[in-house]
Amino acid sequence: MSPKCAKCLGGTNVKDKDSVLRCSRCDIVVHVKCISTSDSLLDALKNCSGLKWFSDSCVKLPFNLDSLSKSVDASRQDILDKIDSNKNEMITRLEKLDEVNTQVRSEIVSLKMLITSNENKLVDIDRTDTSIRHDIKSLKQEMSTTFASIVSKEVKKNTEIINNEVRTVQKVLTEVNEMKNRESNLMVFRLVESDNDRTDVMKILQHLVEDISEKDVLRTTRLADKFAGVGLCDDLTKEQRQEYKTFVEKAKSMQSDDKENFFYTVSEDQLEDGR
Numbered sequence: 480m481s482p483k484c485a486k487c488l489g490g491t492n493v494k495d496k497d498s499v500l501r502c503s504r505c506d507i508v509v510h511v512k513c514i515s516t517s518d519s520l521l522d523a524l525k526n527c528s529g530l531k532w533f534s535d536s537c538v539k540l541p542f543n544l545d546s547l548s549k550s551v552d553a554s555r556q557d558i559l560d561k562i563d564s565n566k567n568e569m570i571t572r573l574e575k576l577d578e579v580n581t582q583v584r585s586e587i588v589s590l591k592m593l594i595t596s597n598e599n600k601l602v603d604i605d606r607t608d609t610s611i612r613h614d615i616k617s618l619k620q621e622m623s624t625t626f627a628s629i630v631s632k633e634v635k636k637n638t639e640i641i642n643n644e645v646r647t648v649q650k651v652l653t654e655v656n657e658m659k660n661r662e663s664n665l666m667v668f669r670l671v672e673s674d675n676d677r678t679d680v681m682k683i684l685q686h687l688v689e690d691i692s693e694k695d696v697l698r699t700t701r702l703a704d705k706f707a708g709v710g711l712c713d714d715l716t717k718e719q720r721q722e723y724k725t726f727v728e729k730a731k732s733m734q735s736d737d738k739e740n741f742f743y744t745v746s747e748d749q750l751e752d753g754r
């Protein structure tokens with residue numbers, strides 16, 4: 480069955496190559512008389528195997544390919560744009576993720592620092608505890624030392640008081656002993672110096688006391704030379720002399736104040752009684 484002419488849709492005889500042309504691409508056939516072409520072109524087509532005839536629609540095909548290519552290019556660009564857009568969004572998201580990550584890392588670092596700080600505080604508390612224990616120990620030692628020191632000072636103070644009292648008693652004893660030693664002594668004042676002091680003294684004593692003998696006077700000693708006059712007095716201790724001097728001063732004072740011609744003097748009784 481022969482195909483119909485694409486132009487007039489009439490029947491064709493494909494074996495008659497002078498009256499019919501076949502499209503080398505889509506195989507449609509047309510009557511030569513139905514298309515506008517020249518005899519020379521028809522001759523060329525008939526004689527040259529390298530020449531091919533294409534229907535109008537197939538001739539336009541390269542343009543379609545071009546538009547298809549353009550469309551593909553556009554689509555590709557669109558896809559690339561979308562990828563690019565997605566890429567940007569992904570990058571943005573990745574950046575955000577990175578930001579969050581950095582923040583999380585920073586928070587972790589803060590937490591670590593906080594933990595370290597707390598650990599340090601614990602160490603500090605431990606140190607303070609140790610320090611307080613040490614202080615308490617020192618205080619205990621100091622208190623015991625202070626107590627011992629106070630006791631020692633008190634003992635020393637009491638010892639000093641006792642020592643002072645002993646010294647006072649010793650002084651009184653020495654004073655009493657001295658008084659006792661001097662009790663039998665007799666002082667002779669202003670006795671003119673000679674080779675026979677003892678004879679002179681005996682003469683004075685015999686003049687004063689009737690029954691005195693040589694054996695009553697154990698010995699005579701000259702304390703100082705060339706006195707202006709001679710006088711007698713009890714042998715007094717330094718304290719007794721001081722006391723006597725005070726009484727004499729008092730008597731002199733009373734004498735000078737007296738208006739009734741009384742005579743004031745110091746008797747031995749006064750001295751002994753301390754009046």
Ligand SMILES: [Zn+2]
Binds near residue numbers: 484486489510
């Ligand atoms: Zn036709």
Ligand SMILES: [Zn+2]
Binds near residue numbers: 502
């Ligand atoms: Zn064709």
